[in-house]
Amino acid sequence: MKDFTSAYFTMSEQDAVDYIRTKLDFFDKNAELTCREIGDGNLNYVFRVVDEKSGKSIIIKQAGPVARISDAFKLSPDRNRIESDILKLKGELAPGFVPEVYSYDPIMNCCVMDDLSDHEIMRSALLKHQKFPLFADHISTFLANTLLLTSDVVLEHKDKKDLVKQFINPELCEISEDLVYTEPFYDCEQNEVFPGTKEFVVEEFWNDQKLALETAKLKFEFMTKAQSLIHGDLHTGSIFIKKDSTKIIDPEFAFYGPAGYDIGNVIANLIFAYVSSNFVIEDQEKKEDYLLYLKNTISDVVQLFTDKFLKLWDEKATERTAKYPGFKEVYLNSILEDTAAVTGLELSRRIIGLAKVKDITSITDDNDRVLAEKICLTAAKTFILNRSDIRTGNDFVKVLLESVSAYSESIKSN
C-alpha cells in the first residue's frame, strides 16, 4: 500500500480503495470494496468506492496535477481546498443542496464526499427530456441563500472581507476571464466555430464594436465586483438531480464575484436545453409539452429567485443602509441585469468558444445545428446589449422566443 501522508501522487482505483480504508471510518471492516474512476470533467479524477456487500458507497475527488481541459491551463491543486471549504459553507447556507463533505486532504489534494450515483447529471437528464418539477424551487432557494447570505447586505463586513481573502481564486478566474469574457468575441485561435455558423459569428460578433465594448465593461465587472461568494460554473453539468433532490457540485471556480453570474449560467444552460429540444424531439405533442416545461422553468427560476431574495432580504439584512427605502430594488435590479448579461455571455462562449455543450453538439443534422446555434447567438446578443431592460421571468423567456421566431421560416423549410 502506498504512503498517503508524504507527497501528492495521482491515485489509481486500487489506491483509492486503500485510501478510504486508511483514512475514513466509513465502511465496515468486512466491506468488499471495489472502485471505478468515473470522472468526465476536465480538472479532476473522481473515484467511486462501493461496498459490494452493503451497497454503501462514497466518492473521492482528487485534483489532477494539470487540468485536463488543455495543456495550456496549468492549475494549482489548491482548487480542491476551495471546493471542500465552499461545499461546507454552502451546505450551511442552503442545507440539502450540496453533497456532504467528510474530509479534505491537502497532501493528496482530494476530498471525500457523498456518492450521488442515485442522482443524474442534469444536462444528461435534460437531453433525455426528463422533467424536474422541483428544480426551479430548489435552485432558486440555493441561489437566493448563497448569494444574499454571503453579501455585505447580511454578513458582518469584516467577516465578509475574510471570506473574500480566503476565496481569492486567480487561476480559475483567469480561465473564465479568457473563455467567457474575451475569446468568443474576437477571432481567437482557441475558438471552435461550427463551419456553417462561421459567417454569422464573424459578422454579428467579431465585427461588432458595440458588442465588444459591452463585453469589456462586463469583464471588468467580473474582475472587480466582490459582491457574493458565487459558484462560478453553475451550468447543468454542475448539477446532480433526481425527482426530489437537487445537488450543486464542482464549486472549484468559486470566488467573490457578481451575484448574477450564477443565475445567468443556470438560465443559459436551460436555454440550450430548450433550443436543443426544439430540433431533436420529433413527436410534435411531446416537443410542445417539453418546450412549455422548459420555458416555465426558465421563467420560474427568475421569479422564484426574485421573490425569495426579497423575502430573505427583509428577514436577514443587517447593514443599515441596505434597509433604506428603494435600495433593495436597486440592488436586485443590478443582479438581474448581470444575470441577463451572463446569460448572453454563456450562450456565446458555448457556441463560439472551445468548451461546447452536448445539447447543441448532439444535434446531428448540420443545418439544424447551424439554426440552433444562430438562435442561441441571436438571443445572446440581445441579452448582452439590452441587459438593462430584462428584469422578469417573462422578459427572459421573451428574448428566447423572439430569437426562435426569427428563424421559424428557416426551421419550417428545413
Next chain:
Amino acid sequence: MKDFTSAYFTMSEQDAVDYIRTKLDFFDKNAELTCREIGDGNLNYVFRVVDEKSGKSIIIKQAGPVARISDAFKLSPDRNRIESDILKLKGELAPGFVPEVYSYDPIMNCCVMDDLSDHEIMRSALLKHQKFPLFADHISTFLANTLLLTSDVVLEHKDKKDLVKQFINPELCEISEDLVYTEPFYDCEQNEVFPGTKEFVVEEFWNDQKLALETAKLKFEFMTKAQSLIHGDLHTGSIFIKKDSTKIIDPEFAFYGPAGYDIGNVIANLIFAYVSSNFVIEDQEKKEDYLLYLKNTISDVVQLFTDKFLKLWDEKATERTAKYPGFKEVYLNSILEDTAAVTGLELSRRIIGLAKVKDITSITDDNDRVLAEKICLTAAKTFILNRSDIRTGNDFVKVLLESVSAYSESIKSN
C-alpha cells in the same frame, strides 16, 4: 535598554533612540541623538530622532495598541505592515512622491522612514494661505500612476488578485464605511454638528430619503469595487509639502477600492481650504488672489489627472478588452463620477461627522462658520446627487462657486 525582539510595547522617546541605534546603521557612532514624539494623528506614535551634531534625522512610526481616534475603534497594528508595503509599492509606481521606508518591524509594529521635517503638512500650509504651484502637477501624477498601474487595465490579473489579497484591510475599511458612508447621513450619536448648522443638517440631510438611497449605493461600491490600490485617506493632512516637493504619507487605510475615492478626497479638502479662505482672509485683494489659486488648483487636479490617465492608458494598458474603442472613456467617466460622489461624502462627513477639519473649525465667528458649513454641505449634496454630470475640472469648480453664490447675500449682510 529594553528588548525590542520579543514582544510589542509602546515606545518612549528614549526607547526610540535606543531602537534606532540597535536596529539601523543610519547614524554615526558618535551621533548625539535626541528624540521627540511629534504625532498628531489618531492612530500612531511618531518619533523624530535627530543627530544634534550633523542635523541628520529619521522618523520611527509606531502603531499604538489601540487607535487613538476613539476607544470604540480597536485596530490591529497590522496596519503598519500595510503602510510600509504600500509606501514601497507606491514609491515604485510614482517615484519621489512618498517617503522612503528603511525598515519594517512586525514585532514592535513600527517602520523607519524619511524625516520630512523640511516639508509641512499641506493643511497647515493652506491655512497660512501658502501657494504650491506644482501641487496639481505632482498629485495628478501620483493619482494617475498609482490608480491606473494597480488596476486590471495594466497589471497581470493574477498579480492584481495577489495584491487584493495582500491588502484586504477589514478594520480600517470599517472606519471609512461608518464615518464616511453611514453616520453623517442619519442622526447618529457619534456625529458632532455645530449648533447653528443643525437645523440645515436635519432638513437637508437626515430627512432626505433620496440622498440616503444614493449613499447606500455608494457604500456598496466602496465595499465591493476592487478597482485600484487606493490610499484610502488622501486628505491634505496626509500630504507633506514644500514648494518643489509633494510627499504622500499615512497610507494605512489602503486597500483595493474605487479609484475615484482618492481623487475625491483631494478635491474635497481643497474645497475646505477655499471655503475657509473665503471667510478668514481679510484683505480683499489677497483673498481674491488666493481663491483664484485654489479654484485653478481644483480644476487643474481634475484636468491633469484626466490627461495623464488617458496618456498612461495608451502607453501601459495590457488587457485586450481595455483597448476596445470607447472603453477608456467609459472607464475614466466612471472614475470621475466616483470622484464627484466622494468629494460630496468627504465634505459631508467632515462637517457632520466626528472628524473635523481645521479649515472649518478655525473660523472663529460663529455666523461665518455656519455659512461656511452650509456652503460645504450644499456643494456636498450636489456632488452626490448630480455625480453623473460632473466630468471636468470646470464642472467641479462650478458646483463650488454655485454653492458659494447661494449664500452670497448672507455673507454680505453678515
